[in-house]
Amino acid sequence: MKILIIGGTGSVGSHVVRELLARKADPVVLTRSAEKIKSLPAGVEGVVGDLLDPGTVRSVFKSVDGVFMITAVSTTETHEGLMAVNGARMSDVKRFVYMSVHNVEQAPHLPHFGSKLPIEAALKKSGIPYTVLRPNNFFQNDYWFQDALLQYGVYPQPMGDVGLSRVDVRDIAEAAAIALTASGHEGRTYNVVGPEVQTGKSTAEIWSRVLGKTITYGGNDLDAWEEQSLSRLPAWMVFDFRLMYEFFQNNGLKATPADVDSMARLLGRAPRGFEDFALETARMWNALSLDKEK
Ligand SMILES: NC(=O)c1ccc[n+]([C@@H]2O[C@H](COP(=O)([O-])OP(=O)(O)OC[C@H]3O[C@@H](n4cnc5c(N)ncnc54)[C@H](OP(=O)(O)O)[C@@H]3O)[C@@H](O)[C@H]2O)c1
Numbered sequence: 001m002k003i004l005i006i007g008g009t010g011s012v013g014s015h016v017v018r019e020l021l022a023r024k025a026d027p028v029v030l031t032r033s034a035e036k037i038k039s040l041p042a043g044v045e046g047v048v049g050d051l052l053d054p055g056t057v058r059s060v061f062k063s064v065d066g067v068f069m070i071t072a073v074s075t076t077e078t079h080e081g082l083m084a085v086n087g088a089r090m091s092d093v094k095r096f097v098y099m100s101v102h103n104v105e106q107a108p109h110l111p112h113f114g115s116k117l118p119i120e121a122a123l124k125k126s127g128i129p130y131t132v133l134r135p136n137n138f139f140q141n142d143y144w145f146q147d148a149l150l151q152y153g154v155y156p157q158p159m160g161d162v163g164l165s166r167v168d169v170r171d172i173a174e175a176a177a178i179a180l181t182a183s184g185h186e187g188r189t190y191n192v193v194g195p196e197v198q199t200g201k202s203t204a205e206i207w208s209r210v211l212g213k214t215i216t217y218g219g220n221d222l223d224a225w226e227e228q229s230l231s232r233l234p235a236w237m238v239f240d241f242r243l244m245y246e247f248f249q250n251n252g253l254k255a256t257p258a259d260v261d262s263m264a265r266l267l268g269r270a271p272r273g274f275e276d277f278a279l280e281t282a283r284m285w286n287a288l289s290l291d292k293e294k
Pocket of ligand 1: 006049072136137141
C-alpha cells in the first residue's frame, strides 16, 4: 500500500512515516527540498514538489493508494490544502487523512485554525474516503523551551489557567497510521487528545519534578510574549499565535471524557501522559549534555 505523506519531513509526518514502515506500508514523502530526501529513512521514497505548484498536484497523487496531509502554518495554508484535495480528486486515492486542529470551529478567527476549515469542508465533499484528525497542542512543542527551562528555570508557553488536553506527537502519528491502514475510520473526525488537562502552572510543576529544580510558569502576559517572540518569528505568525494564546487563556482547549475514550479506542491503549513525556525528555537532555562533556 503506497501512502503519500505531505509534511513527512516535519514533526508529525516524520513519525507517521515510521508508523507506516512498521505496518509494512510503502511511504512516499513529498518535500520541497532535494537535500531532505537524502535523510529519509531507508525504504522511503522521496518526491520533490510543492503544493503550490500545479505540476506537483497533478502528478504526485497519481500512483498512491492513500494520503496523509498536514498543512504547514503559512499565509497560503488554505490554498495549499485545497490544491492537494483537488490533486487527490483527479487521482484514484482511496484514503485521505487530514490533520486539522482540535475544536477548530470554536476559534475560526485564528488564522491557522480558520485556514483549515475550508480544507476539511472540501475534503468532506470530495467523495474521497477521508478521516480528519484534530489534535490538541503537541507535547513536543516543549522541545523549543529547552533553554528557557534548563538555563532560566522558566516555562514560557503562555497557555493560561483554564487548561489544554495536550497530546504526544507519536500518538497522533499512530492514530494517522491506523486510520490509513485499518478499516472503519472512513468519514470519521477524531479529536486527538492526551489523557489529562494541564495549565501553565501545572506544566511548570511537572517540569520542576522531572528536572529536579524549580521551574516557574512565565505567566499570561501576552505583551511580553509578543515582544520576545518578534525576535525569532515572523510578525504575521506572532499575531496569529498571540490570538491563539488569548483564546487558550479565555477558553482553554479541553477534551471531554468521551474524546479521551474515543482516543483510547482508536489507539487500542490509553494515550501517553505529559509527565511520562517530560521525564523521557529530561533524561534525553541529560544524556545529550553528558555526551557533550565527554
Ligand atoms: N504545534 C501544535 O501544537 C499543533 C497542534 C495542532 C495542530 N497543529 C498543526 O500542525 C501543522 C504543522 O504540523 P508539523 O508541526 O508536523 O509541521 P512542521 O514540522 O512545521 O513541518 C511542515 C511540513 O510541511 C511541509 N510543507 C510546507 N509547505 C509545503 C508546501 N508548500 N508543499 C509541500 N510540503 C510543504 C514541509 O516540507 P519541506 O520543508 O520538507 O518541504 C514539512 O514537512 C499545522 O497545520 C498546525 O496548525 C499544530
